[in-house]
Amino acid sequence: MSHKITALTVRDVRFPTSVEQHGSDAMHTDPDYSAAYVVIHTACGLKGFGFTFTLGKGTQIVVCAVEAVATLVVGKSLQEIVSDFRGFYRLLTSDGQMRWLGPEKGVIQLAVAAVLNAVWDLWARAEGKPLWKLLVDMDPRQLASCIDFRYITDALTEEEAVDMIVKAQEGKQQREDQMLKEGYPAYTTSCAWLGYPDQLLRQLCTDALKSGWTRFKVKVGGDLEDDVRRCRLIRQMIGPENTLMIDANQRWGVAEAISWVSRLAEFKPLWIEEPTSPDDILGHAAISKALAPLGIGVATGEQCHSRVMFKQFLQASALQFVQIDGCRVGSVNENLAVLLMAHKFQVPVCPHAGGVGLCELVQHLILFDYISVSGSLSNRMCEYVDHLHEHFTSPVVIRDAHYMPPKDPGFSCEMLESSVQRHQYPEGEVWKLNISK
Numbered sequence: 184m185s186h187k188i189t190a191l192t193v194r195d196v197r198f199p200t201s202v203e204q205h206g207s208d209a210m211h212t213d214p215d216y217s218a219a220y221v222v223i224h225t226a227c228g229l230k231g232f233g234f235t236f237t238l239g240k241g242t243q244i245v246v247c248a249v250e251a252v253a254t255l256v257v258g259k260s261l262q263e264i265v266s267d268f269r270g271f272y273r274l275l276t277s278d279g280q281m282r283w284l285g286p287e288k289g290v291i292q293l294a295v296a297a298v299l300n301a302v303w304d305l306w307a308r309a310e311g312k313p314l315w316k317l318l319v320d321m322d323p324r325q326l327a328s329c330i331d332f333r334y335i336t337d338a339l340t341e342e343e344a345v346d347m348i349v350k351a352q353e354g355k356q357q358r359e360d361q362m363l364k365e366g367y368p369a370y371t372t373s374c375a376w377l378g379y380p381d382q383l384l385r386q387l388c389t390d391a392l393k394s395g396w397t398r399f400k401v402k403v404g405g406d407l408e409d410d411v412r413r414c415r416l417i418r419q420m421i422g423p424e425n426t427l428m429i430d431a432n433q434r435w436g437v438a439e440a441i442s443w444v445s446r447l448a449e450f451k452p453l454w455i456e457e458p459t460s461p462d463d464i465l466g467h468a469a470i471s472k473a474l475a476p477l478g479i480g481v482a483t484g485e486q487c488h489s490r491v492m493f494k495q496f497l498q499a500s501a502l503q504f505v506q507i508d509g510c511r512v513g514s515v516n517e518n519l520a521v522l523l524m525a526h527k528f529q530v531p532v533c534p535h536a537g538g539v540g541l542c543e544l545v546q547h548l549i550l551f552d553y554i555s556v557s558g559s560l561s562n563r564m565c566e567y568v569d570h571l572h573e574h575f576t577s578p579v580v581i582r583d584a585h586y587m588p589p590k591d592p593g594f595s596c597e598m599l600e601s602s603v604q605r606h607q608y609p610e611g612e613v614w615k616l617n618i619s620k
């Protein structure tokens with residue numbers, strides 16, 4: 184079946200998470216987790232669902248960008264798209280007029296991510312497989328053919344990519360069986376958002392320990408003395424054996440990052456995440472170098488907007504943990520490039536998740552990474568945040584602090600229609616009641 188695409192719809196869906204400070208950090212003090220939510224309709228009735236993640240205001244701008252990109256999609260068939268996926272990615276990202284808005288960054292790339300996520304969802308549904316399995320079963324050449332290698336061949340060529348995937352075929356079946364049995368290791372960020380009072384932090388940390396969590400991320404960067412107190416509290420609660428990470432969400436300049444994190448070194452964080460501007464590659468390199476003797480790595484990627492940026496971070500040894508995101512770069516196509524480059528540079532990938540639906544999406548990519556690319560779990564874990572899963576038709580399944588591989592066909596992007604309607608901005612019931620927003 185060719186699955187001709189007859190329409191693409193996009194809606195502005197927002198959840199009022201800021202009310203209780205869920206998701207708050209040093210730079211985003213009042214995030215309303217939101218999505219530009221896309222549905223692709225086909226002539227045969229099959230649908231593809233996708234989205235990109237936003238923080239509330241501004242979602243309407245992404246919706247406009249999706250509408251602009253949609254003109255390049257409607258009328259094509261799924262077959263046509265996936266038989267030349269690299270060409271289709273180029274079509275979306277290289278339109279002679281629209282690329283001026285990016286290129287391959289900002290609002291236009293978020294829109295491309297939403298649309299391509301829906302196309303991948305449609306493809307996986309058409310094949311009757313969860314997305315991770317579609318990728319795992321795909322021929323290495325076909326996988327590589329989805330990637331646009333423009334601007335990255337100085338770090339990774341198509342031939343090298345194919346060779347790497349071919350090499351990783353060994354042991355693939357065992358790794359898939361292992362994932363189906365044990366799942367992929369996760370860490371939690373749910374205990375320590377910046378806006379949470381200490382009492383709540385204590386409560387959530389106690390609950391998380393009881394549920395088997397062993398890796399915890401704490402938001403820092405607001406006030407140094409608060410950070411010292413909060414990190415001490417968490418470290419005391421989790422003990423010396425469990426893992427602690429800290430996340431500053433771009434709060435500091437380079438020198439300030441080094442001195443602030445040095446002050447928190449006594450709590451033995453594994454990494455400092457986004458210490459400075461997400462675009463400052465050499466700044467991250469300087470911070471990495473300064474913190475290495477303290478045993479603290481630098482993690483970044485949730486606002487790293489393209490494979491070209493990731494390439495440079497890797498080339499400059501500017502990060503020790505690659506944090507891919509399911510919605511920031513150009514969907515699976517661009518993330519495949521990032522996973523392969525990270526493998527070549529031997530830097531572990533620890534995906535960013537949380538928000539609304541980011542866990543649902545990125546679990547597919549990290550499962551693929553383990554089974555078909557890296558074959559390693561060393562120093563690796565996927566972020567987990569315990570919010571808003573109830574709005575999805577195939578929510579993530581966490582068992583003993585591990586992501587259990589999704590079984591339903593698709594990319595786990597579909598939201599319950601009732602949730603979309605209630606949270607649509609500004610006409611949904613939730614927002615009508617919340618006029619002050």
Ligand SMILES: C[C@H](O)[C@@H](O)[C@@H](O)[C@H](O)C(=O)O
Nearest residue numbers: 206207208211214372430537
């Ligand atoms: C505004 C958001 O909640 C961010 O704070 C969040 O994505 C965070 O950076 C994370 O790593 O989970």
Ligand SMILES: [Mg+2]
Nearest residue numbers: 430456457485
């Ligand atoms: Mg972060």
